[in-house]
Amino acid sequence: MRDKDFDIKNPKKKFKKTERVPPKGYDNANDFFEDMYMDEDMIWMGQNTNHLQDDTISDAMIEAIKEKNYCKYPAPEGFSELKQLILDDFGFKDLEVLLTAGATESLYLCMQALLEPEDNVVLSDPGYFIIGDFANRFANEVRYVPIYHEENHYKLTPKLLRENMDENTRMVILIDPLNPLGSAYTEDELKEFAEIAKENDLYLLHDVTYKDFAREHYNMEDYAPGQTLTIFSFSKIFGMAGLRIGGVLSSKPIIDAIRNAVVNDLGVNIITQYGAIAGLKTKPQWIGRIRETCFENQRLIHEMIEPIEGVFLPVYPSDANMMVIDLSGAGINPKEMSNYLVGKKLFTREGEYTSEEFGDRYLRISFSIPTEEIKVFCEEFPKAVEALRTK
Secondary structure, eight states, rough: OOOOOOOOOOOOOOGGGOOOOOTOOOSSHHHHHHHHHTTTTTOOOOOOOOOOOHHHHHHHHHHHHTTTTTGOOOOOOOHHHHHHHHHHHHHHOOOEEESSHHHHHHHHHHHHOOOOOTOOEEEEEOOOOOHHHHHHHHHOOOOOOOOGGGGGTSSHHHHHHHHHOOEEEEEEESSSOOTTOOOOOOOHHHHEEEEEEHTTTEEEEOOOTGGGSSSSSGGGGTTHHHHTEEEEEETTTTOOOOOEEEEEEEHHHHHHHHHHHHOTTTOOOOHHHHHHHHHHEEEEEHHHHHHHHHHHHHHHHHHHTTTTTBBOOSSEEEEESSSEEGGGGOOOOOHHHHHHHTTTTTOOGGGGGGGGGTTSEEEEEEEOHHHHHHHHHHHEEEEEEEEHHHH
């Protein structure tokens, strides 16, 4: 039996997660997200999800449910047809595909399998906090490189990488396009990153979750084969965020190492796989419509922001389905703005969700939603600025 005075010691560093302050009026973030989710009138601009998806995906899953295909376990590593379609979508050959329950699981597995206690990892700030949390569990240090500056085009550059790496750097994380800013890498930049990786025996983790929204996109795998891990997701362009399917592409030796870290050996949700297959097969039929809507939506947002004093878009056009609005010149706290907009049935996110250093400057919004809803945002946002600026 435990002694009644037994106390849980502080958790080890490897189990520490970034602490997030719950929104005003909530004891925890989960209750807040549940309220947002349950509110059918809420315009969803806070989670980079895509609400323009094609019905062929849901139709395929509905048919699979009717056939009761979920009664059987799936093949533990996924349908061969799905994996081949993924390779074809990227234009890759001779690579291995590991399917996971969303790209987030792939990120964790890569860190667990490939990082050692003496390693350090280079990651941009702003970024996606959970990646750094994962790296901290397995590496000695995560080196957050401040990139919220116009001179480096709001992204990690090869020059910044060289300045922030050393002989213990083992992995460089490139989110391309970058959450939350929407900045993307050029082909020349990826080639230079590849040269650095070859010179210093680095892994290049290329998270391309938002690639299908970009004006142009290049695969790091083409320039650093054998050292690149390509993380992909069906959450965004396919509109399958709640279904949790993604994965990692890499060479056989790397994927074999990652397989050793897999816990879920019973496979990825079988109904979701049917949806992913249908999505990839029909992608040429609907992707143009979604992209055009997103380009138009962010154009409307840019047009609305331009005349507002003290407010600007650091990255425009965005190559993702989200962007940030810098409020610092207007003296507005992004959390206050987010809370205010929720009252107007507009769910957005304050910047502290993606950066401790710069998060008090900007609001993050996603725009892969119907244009009619973007017009509501464009009507309400200027009013919010003036209300909060006056306050």
